[in-house]
């Protein structure tokens with residue numbers, strides 16, 4: 001077996017590559033750039049909105065309608081995909097209950113349902129009458145405690161009742177690594193990794209948060225570990241929770257980095273800066289993909305290919321000036337196509353059906369043509385390229401990525417056997 | 418600075434600018450931003466500031482960028498961030514280039530001056546007082562790692578050896594083709610004394626008659642560091658290739674101009690790279706070209722074109738043929754043509770893949786090849802950069818940044834390794850040797866040892 005080539009370094013690509021490597025399959029991961037994890041919340045969303053909040057995601061997944069990618073993936077593969085992720089990340093990286101969604105506050109003060117989350121977000125699960133102090137940092141853009149607290153205070157909890165959030169601002173203590181007037185979330189997070197800094201911040205916050213049950217802070221408490229969050233929790237003597245910010249999202253970044261090093265440890269060979277631009281196929285099988293590289297393109301041959309290139313955001317799907325939508329590498333058949341005024345509507349908040357456009361797969365995660373026949377016998381697709389779901393509206397992105405990655409790996413195992 | 422060539426390279430990088438979606442993913446990977454908060458970071462000085470540039474950059478923090486390329490590598494949208502930065506810096510520095518930047522980018526000159534008097538030169542660079550003076554006058558940080566000149570050049574070794582083995586070194590024909598600073602200051606063995614080779618042969622310093630020529634001819638590109646400083650690396654690479662059955666040709670060659678390019682001296686660098694292409698092509702059409710200098714290879718493969726806009730058919734020909742030696746071996750293996758006859762090496766060795774190598778989009782071929790050696794455990798550093806980034810970390814105003822960038826990597830090397838670490842490019846090895854206090858060599862050393870050709 002010459003092994004498997006995985007294309008794409010997002011959640012689905014990394015998960016598929018790690019799962020294959022764990023099974024002893026030689027695997028090569030080829031990607032143009034890093035995946036979108038630093039754009040995500042750092043949580044594992046399985047199914048959150050329907051559009052009403054979903055309480056039990058796996059049950060909802062099991063009842064996915066015809067045409068929804070969860071239908072081909074199946075709830076059992078989602079469960080195994082999530083278990084794979086937990087196993088890869090190790091004890092204490094994520095917590096929560098895969099059966100039941102938890103509501104967590106966003107930077108705007110909405111409550112969003114998710115299945116798993118980092119321990120540093122756990123105390124943000126709301127309860128009636130909880131007194132929260134939301135503290136913003138002067139130099140951190142994108143977290144405005146008054147806005148968040150205002151929205152939270154008028155949001156009724158599903159079981160009834162409200163949290164009582166108050167808003168506070170803190171001038172961050174100086175640090176040589178902090179630099180000028182405002183700093184990126186990443187810069188501030190690195191300063192929180194410096195010895196003694198979290199203690200200093202805890203001393204400054206303490207007077208602001210007296211009489212509160214929990215403290216909500218922008219998610220900048222460390223670029224890598226959880227030390228800063230643990231220190232703040234200990235020093236303040238009450239639960240502290242992080243609230244995810246717009247990109248770069250630190251919780252998402254931490255997850256991405258952890259998975260990437262895990263892949264490395266498992267012996268996954270990674271080629272970054274390698275956009276796959278061409279492929280060769282023979283007798284209904286993909287023989288090789290060819291990636292751009294300095295000098296000359298490099299061919300990657302394999303028995304099986306897992307294609308995890310993301311969707312519109314990563315450029316795997318594009319729309320031309322005549323509104324023609326194509327999948328750029330293999331030219332795969334797409335579902336969900338319609339005249340452009342049906343796909344994109346002027347009402348910004350409406351369901352934009354363009355994001356449902358994507359590839360349809362069979363149970364083996366192979367892209368199929370309109371007749372339902374697989375396009376190539378050894379090409380499988382995972383992640384955001386799968387059509388039929390609007391991930392951010394449904395809050396289903398990670399579940400789809402992990403479930404399809406797992407289903408593809410299982411299918412490869414079956415076909416090799 | 419040649420406006421025309423810069424514009425060509427610039428058009429290429431600029432075309433990628435609109436693809437930026439401001440996701441900030443590049444910022445999460447920039448090693449300089451992690452230690453120097455005054456640096457506005459890749460997204461800002463790259464695609465963002467580029468929109469406002471008409472001529473010279475108004476944003477001077479741009480000079481903090483080390484051109485390590487981590488941003489370009491990470492960007493999911495294919496924005497050529499580091500390339501934009503290099504170009505904008507060349508414009509910014511044009512006209513007021515510090516003498517220091519001109520000098521440290523003269524790698525051939527440095528090698529020439531130092532190599533005949535190696536013990537003396539090496540000694541002098543280690544003398545603190547002298548380094549303090551150099552820093553004061555030229556701005557090369559007094560504690561920056563300095564190349565250690567080898568006693569004799571690789572060219573000399575190769576030519577002597579060719580002669581000893583009864584090869585036929587061709588005449589040292591056309592010296593005038595080389596630029597003044599590439600002209601050897603004394604006659605070389607082999608070439609000058611040599612017997613007459615076949616008419617019309619390349620301007621070679623030698624040609625070996627290996628035991629088995631089963632695999633045909635191959636051209637070796639040594640780079641200036643590989644000629645004067647990291648001579649052992651070049652020797653071992655050649656011995657490995659010969660062992661595999663290649664007839665190794667070493668045409669007389671000068672510098673690739675990378676150091677000048679990274680210091681924004683595009684005119685000089687363009688001249689260098691074109692002369693080098695001519696030299697490498699003179700050895701024969703369509704032959705594979707192999708190098709053990711990862712960064713020089715990167716210059717030939719893409720930087721000369723993408724950063725400086727050099728757009729000649731000769732460069733295009735060379736860039737498609739040149740391979741890093743580990744890439745070459747990994748590709749042989751992928752094609753099933755590398756015999757797995759390796760002796761075991763019981764060791765755990767830390768490995769740092771230099772940014773220059775990673776940015777070539779070929780993955781990490783050294784890991785593929787070293788994985789074939791029984792008993793050997795190679796641990797990849799996973800770090801973006803060692804800090805040196807070519808000549809960046811040599812400069813006194815950048816030295817502290819370079820050290821801060823490298824610190825976690827030095828620690829990783831010390832924690833992982835015995836006494837040996839590995840890394841594919843020269844200046845990174847100098848930085849790592851100094852930072853970790855360990856022996857740091859090119860991965861070819863381990864291949865050489867595992868093939869039974871000598872100790873690593």
Ligand SMILES: Cc1cc2nc3c(=O)[nH]c(=O)nc-3n(C[C@H](O)[C@H](O)[C@H](O)COP(=O)(O)OP(=O)(O)OC[C@H]3O[C@@H](n4cnc5c(N)ncnc54)[C@H](O)[C@@H]3O)c2cc1C
Pocket residue numbers: 007008009010011012013030031032033034035036037039040041045274275276277308309310311313314315316329382383384385391392394395396397398401493
């Ligand atoms: C801004 C944003 C917000 C989102 N918010 C939510 C949310 O709130 N909830 C939710 O559930 N989901 C959300 N999602 C969706 C979710 O993040 C993704 O579904 C999930 O990350 C799965 O990613 P992926 O692995 O499919 O692809 P990605 O993470 O997009 O990775 C794609 C990879 O493929 C590579 N690539 C692409 N083409 C090629 C090629 N030709 N050759 C080589 N490599 C290639 C890219 O470089 C990259 O490495 C959001 C997505 C975005 C972009």
Ligand code: SF4
Pocket residue numbers: 436437438439440441442443444459460463464491492493494495496498
């Ligand atoms: S340059 Fe690339 S990585 Fe950086 S912000 Fe723009 S799109 Fe994102």
Ligand code: SF4
Pocket residue numbers: 446447448449450458459481482483484485486487488489498499502
């Ligand atoms: S080239 Fe390196 S130092 Fe420069 S901006 Fe990009 S990542 Fe940062």
Ligand code: SF4
Pocket residue numbers: 524525640641642643671672673674675676677710712713716843
């Ligand atoms: S990269 Fe190599 S050939 Fe180029 S200047 Fe440096 S040592 Fe010389």
